[in-house]
Amino acid sequence: MAVSNDLFVQMNKEILHAEAIVRPKLSFWQGAWLRLRQNKLALGGMLIILVIAILALIGSSLTPYSYTEQKLLDSNQAPSAEHWFGTDELGRDVFARIWYGARISLFIGVMAALIDLCIGVIYGGLAGYLGGNTDNVMMRIADILYGIPYLLMVILLMVVMGPGLDTIIIALSATGWIGMARIVRGQVLQLKSSEYVLAARTLGAKVPYIIRKHLLPNTLGIIIVQVTFSVPTAIFAEAFLSFLGLGVQPPLASWGVMANDGIPSILSGHWWRLFFPAFFISLTMLAFNVLGDGLRDAFDPRQRR
Amino acid sequence: MLPYIMKRFVSMIITLWLIVTVTFFLMHSVPGSPFDRDGKALPAAVEKNLMALYQLDKPLSVQYVSYLKSLVQFELGPSIIRAPETVNDMLGRSFPVSAKLGAVALTFAIIAGVALGVVAALRHNKLIDYVATVVSVIGIAVPSFVVAALLIKYMAVEWKLFPVATWGTWKHIVLPALALSFGPLAIIARFTRANMLDVLTQDYMETARAKGLAPWVIIVKHGLRNSLLPVITLVGALIANVLTGSFVIEKIFAIPGMGKYFVDSIYNRDYTVIMGTTVFYSILLIFMMFVVDVLYGIVDPRIKLHKKEG
Numbered sequence: 012m013a014v015s016n017d018l019f020v021q022m023n024k025e026i027l028h029a030e031a032i033v034r035p036k037l038s039f040w041q042g043a044w045l046r047l048r049q050n051k052l053a054l055g056g057m058l059i060i061l062v063i064a065i066l067a068l069i070g071s072s073l074t075p076y077s078y079t080e081q082k083l084l085d086s087n088q089a090p091s092a093e094h095w096f097g098t099d100e101l102g103r104d105v106f107a108r109i110w111y112g113a114r115i116s117l118f119i120g121v122m123a124a125l126i127d128l129c130i131g132v133i134y135g136g137l138a139g140y141l142g143g144n145t146d147n148v149m150m151r152i153a154d155i156l157y158g159i160p161y162l163l164m165v166i167l168l169m170v171v172m173g174p175g176l177d178t179i180i181i182a183l184s185a186t187g188w189i190g191m192a193r194i195v196r197g198q199v200l201q202l203k204s205s206e207y208v209l210a211a212r213t214l215g216a217k218v219p220y221i222i223r224k225h226l227l228p229n230t231l232g233i234i235i236v237q238v239t240f241s242v243p244t245a246i247f248a249e250a251f252l253s254f255l256g257l258g259v260q261p262p263l264a265s266w267g268v269m270a271n272d273g274i275p276s277i278l279s280g281h282w283w284r285l286f287f288p289a290f291f292i293s294l295t296m297l298a299f300n301v302l303g304d305g306l307r308d309a310f311d312p313r314q315r316r
Numbered sequence: 317m318l319p320y321i322m323k324r325f326v327s328m329i330i331t332l333w334l335i336v337t338v339t340f341f342l343m344h345s346v347p348g349s350p351f352d353r354d355g356k357a358l359p360a361a362v363e364k365n366l367m368a369l370y371q372l373d374k375p376l377s378v379q380y381v382s383y384l385k386s387l388v389q390f391e392l393g394p395s396i397i398r399a400p401e402t403v404n405d406m407l408g409r410s411f412p413v414s415a416k417l418g419a420v421a422l423t424f425a426i427i428a429g430v431a432l433g434v435v436a437a438l439r440h441n442k443l444i445d446y447v448a449t450v451v452s453v454i455g456i457a458v459p460s461f462v463v464a465a466l467l468i469k470y471m472a473v474e475w476k477l478f479p480v481a482t483w484g485t486w487k488h489i490v491l492p493a494l495a496l497s498f499g500p501l502a503i504i505a506r507f508t509r510a511n512m513l514d515v516l517t518q519d520y521m522e523t524a525r526a527k528g529l530a531p532w533v534i535i536v537k538h539g540l541r542n543s544l545l546p547v548i549t550l551v552g553a554l555i556a557n558v559l560t561g562s563f564v565i566e567k568i569f570a571i572p573g574m575g576k577y578f579v580d581s582i583y584n585r586d587y588t589v590i591m592g593t594t595v596f597y598s599i600l601l602i603f604m605m606f607v608v609d610v611l612y613g614i615v616d617p618r619i620k621l622h623k624k625e626g
Contacts, residue, residue, distance in 0.1 A: 155331045160601045162560045163594050164338075170582055170590055171342045250459050254564055255579055270462065274568070277465045278473060289462040296457035 039228060046309040053305020059298035063291070067117055070110025078103065078111035079262045087281050097283040099272065108264050109287050115265040116246050116295070119179055123245035124238050126184035131191025132234060138192070139199030140226075150196065153189050161186045165248065169257040176259050179252060183245050191237050198230045232310030239303035243296045250292055266292045321610055328606045335598045336387060340380055343591045392592035397584050403592030406577050413483060414566070414573035417496065418558045420489055425497035425504060425554070430547070432501070433508025434540065440513060448505055455502020460561050464495040464568045481570040492569045496561050500554045507550060511543035518542075548612050552605040559601060 037045065047053055071078060074095065082102035090097040096105035138149040168182040202208060208225050216224075250267030252258045258268050266288045273285030367373045374382075386393065392403035436448035471491055472480040478491050515521065516539060524534045559575075566575035574593065581589035 151327075155327065155334055159331065159335050159338075160556055160560075160598055162556075163597055166582065167339060167342055167590070167594055170585070170587075171345060247459065251560075251564065254459075254461055254567075255582055257582065267459075270459065274461060274465050277469045285462065285465060289459065292459060293454075293457040293462075297453060300453075300456060 039232075043232065043306075043309040047305055050305040050308065052301050053309075056298040056301035056305065059294060060302065063113060063295060063298070064117065066110050067113035070113065071107045073110075074104055074107050076104035076107045078108045078264060080104070080107075087276075087279075087284075089281075090283050096287045097281070099269075099284050100276075100281075105269075105283060105287055108269060109266070109291060112264045112266045112269050112288065113291065115176070115259055115263060116249060116267065116292075117242075119176070119183070119249050119265065120242040120246040122180045123183040123187060124241040126180065127188040127191050127241050128234065128238055130184070130188035131237075132195050134188065135192035135195030135197075136199055136226075136230075139196040140203065140222075142200065142203070146196070146200075150193075153192055156186065157189045157193075159186065162248070162251070165252065166255065166257065169252060174257050174260050176263065179249055179257075179259065183248055187241060187245070191234070191241070194233055194237055195230060198233055199226055202226050202229055232306075236303055236307045236310060239299055239306055243299040246292065246295060317613060320613060324606055324609055328602055331602055332599060335602075336384065336595055337380075339591050339594050340383055341376075343587050344376060344379070387595065392596060393588045395581075395586055395589050397581075397586040397589070403589055403596075406589065407574065407593070407596055410572055410574045410577050413571060414562055414575060417489060417492055417566070417571065417573060418555075418562060421493040421496035422500065422554065422558055424493060425500035425558075426551075428497070429501040429504025430508050430540075430544065432505040434512055434535070434543075436505070436509045437512030437516065437543075438535070445509075448509060452502040452506040452509075455498050456506075458498075460495055460499060461564050461568060463498050464492070464565055467491045467495055468568070481568075483569075483571045483573075488569075488571075492565045492571060495568075496558060496565045499561060500557050503554065503557075504547060504550065507547055508543060511546055512539060515539050515543045545612075545615065548608065548615060552608040555604045555608075556601055559597060 076094070080103060082098070084102065085094075085098050086100050086102040088094050088098040088102075090105075094104050094106065096109060098104055099108070134149065134153070138146045138153075164186050165182040168185060169178060172178040172182070202225065208221060211221055211225060246266070249258060249265060250270060253265060253267030254271045258271070259265050261268075269288035270285060270292060273281075273288060276282065276284040364373070383393070390404075392407070394400065394402050395406065432448045432451065436445040439445050468480055468491065471477050478487050479485075482488060521534060521538055524538050529537075562573060562575035563579050564575075565571070566573045567579050570576070574597075577589065578593045578597075580586075581593065
């Protein structure tokens with residue numbers, strides 16, 4: 012059988028590129044943002060947090076009243092065009108107090124979360140990275156601290172140090188960092204023994220490079236999620252401490268203090284004094300939790316499509 | 317199993333010792349003597365006698381050792397404000413009340429939470445699922461004292477269904493137990509729903525259906541059993557939740573339980589009572605968590621395998 016040239020056809024060159032990746036490459040952050048954007052609930056939570064944060068900054072200048080100004084003649088006024096959220100038993104404008112309280116409550120939440128973040132990441136990262144006996148001892152200590160009932164310790168610290176903004180933050184973060192440390196340590200431990208870190212090390216990558224390029228970016232997602240959850244936890248705990256009389260002291264006002272002051276008003280019919288602080292505590296809790304859930308889904312690599 | 321229990325037991329004892337030590341030294345680092353009231357100092361002789369009575373004149377290390385000794389015999393010390401009552405007297409009176417309230421609230425939270433979670437999972441993305449989501453969101457987001465205030469306002473004052481406050485008949489338990497169980501109920505419902513949804517997609521559910529088992533048998537024997545195992549791990553945290561929640565609830569409903577004494581002792585700066593109650597709460601809580609951990613190991617046979625491998 013004769014083999015002639017016309018038996019052969021030139022190969023379609025496009026087949027060569029069939030294996031090429033068609034979709035544009037997405038970085039970790041772009042992918043996460045893309046997934047988060049599709050989650051309407053999480054976006055709503057983010058928007059609410061943003062609005063509350065902005066109002067905390069400028070809200071008190073929207074009314075002519077200050078959060079301390081007492082007008083005893085105007086006490087317990089219902090919400091009206093004059094006082095948008097009504098007034099309390101000392102005639103203070105609730106609207107002005109809510110946004111002043113938002114500042115205090117958010118400050119406590121964010122500060123406590125940031126301190127948790129710093130201590131937790133360093134402690135957990137060190138334990139996970141060093142491994143071996145150091146890790147064993149460090150985590151055993153954390154385990155024992157974790158076993159201590161959290162609110163009891165906070166209450167005890169508050170009683171000893173006396174109520175105040177700084178003591179609340181210290182007391183809340185004294186036990187709050189352990190959750191973060193555990194999570195970071197687990198993630199670092201897992202990443203450290205993963206193939207691509209091994210590969211990087213085989214190729215001669217230095218330790219700082221591995222930490223910067225592999226460990227940190229891959230832990231950041233979990234850390235952000237954890238922070239998102241620890242802000243509302245701190246705000247909630249502050250409300251709880253306020254109820255026990257261990258919250259911030261007058262003339263400072265937080266949402267927790269205001270809600271606690273407003274409890275008797277529910278029987279006297281001045282519902283706005285409990286409703287507004289309770290509403291904003293709940294709304295903030297909700298927004299942060301929804302955002303945290305959304306972020307967790309967005310960062311979870313298993314969700315990658 | 318036994319080595320695991322022993323290990324947990326030892327770490328429990330260390331944790332307790334640490335709490336006692338921290339509590340002790342924190343309390344003694346408070347500036348001024350516990351007898352200073354509103355800045356007014358007592359006459360020197362009176363103060364000296366009081367210090368001697370409560371052994372506060374001895375060196376700190378001696379006090380610490382004697383405190384540990386009495387603690388081992390379960391003597392939690394005297395109350396400074398309510399003398400001659402001791403912390404033991406107060407706990408003996410108030411613990412049964414708190415335990416009853418806590419047990420009712422926890423039982424309700426577990427039953428209602430699991431039921432809500434299971435139904436929500438079975439009717440995934442239907443109306444009841446959304447109702448369950450809303451309930452769990454409210455339970456997590458709304459502080460318990462707000463829930464309690466609303467319950468009093470409507471159930472007690474407006475509709476007069478239950479007494480407003482205090483303690484006595486079963487009717488007195490309903491409102492505080494409801495308020496107390498709301499948070500844990502939400503957590504359980506959320507957790508059960510997620511687990512149940514996960515279990516429903518497992519192959520053994522398909523197998524059970526292929527064998528021709530009745531739907532409720534599949535759900536109870538295969539679904540519920542497997543989805544409830546992880547819920548047990550939650551119980552320890554829930555007990556802590558109910559316990560701390562009871563501070564607020566007992567205060568609002570004027571229930572003579574441990575929480576109310578604890579809060580009162582904080583208001584009064586009654587240091588020995590604060591210390592005694594903290595230690596008692598910690599012992600209770602840590603022991604409960606120990607029991608839950610051990611139980612979990614017994615209930616879930618997979619745990620043992622993991623321990624051996626590790």
